[in-house]
Amino acid sequence: MDVLWNIIVLIVIGAVAGFIARAVIPGKQSMGLVATVVLGVIGSFVGNLLGSLIFDGEFSFGTAGWIGSIIGAIVVLGIYVAATSKNRRVTR
Template identity: 60%
Template sequence: MGIIGFIIVGLIAGFLARAVVPGKDSMGILATILLGMVGSFVGGLLGSLISGDGIDFSAAGIIGSIIGAIIVLIAYNAITGRKKHA
């Protein structure tokens, strides 16, 4: 996929993850891209574990990247204590 494609997938996955997870996220475009890129690796890892291929730390496709980015964003919010609901 190349670095430009990886950045574009990261941007899309990060943006969609921020749209799906409730609450306001005050992060810029670079943080959104980074969220999507980290999510891609998390999605790839989960996909390899589910498929039974063992642990394979590689990038996922767009759907896996979005799912991974959602997981990363929820974990980040839980760890940092952001978006606590009353």
């Protein structure tokens, strides 16, 4: 039952972080509900990695909490938008 509860919490945190990241990053991101949750979950792991690098230097494979998850989701979505943008300028 403990594992199921952790998965439910991860999905809820991922959904909230993903929706907030999509609201913060300008432009249209063509993502559905599942992609938004996945964005938030990946953002949570990225936020945990960034937090461990900045604060204690020891990485543990887990979630980062609300603020770390939102920051991580914003970083991941920013990278995604930059990588898939159709209006990128090519400088020569």
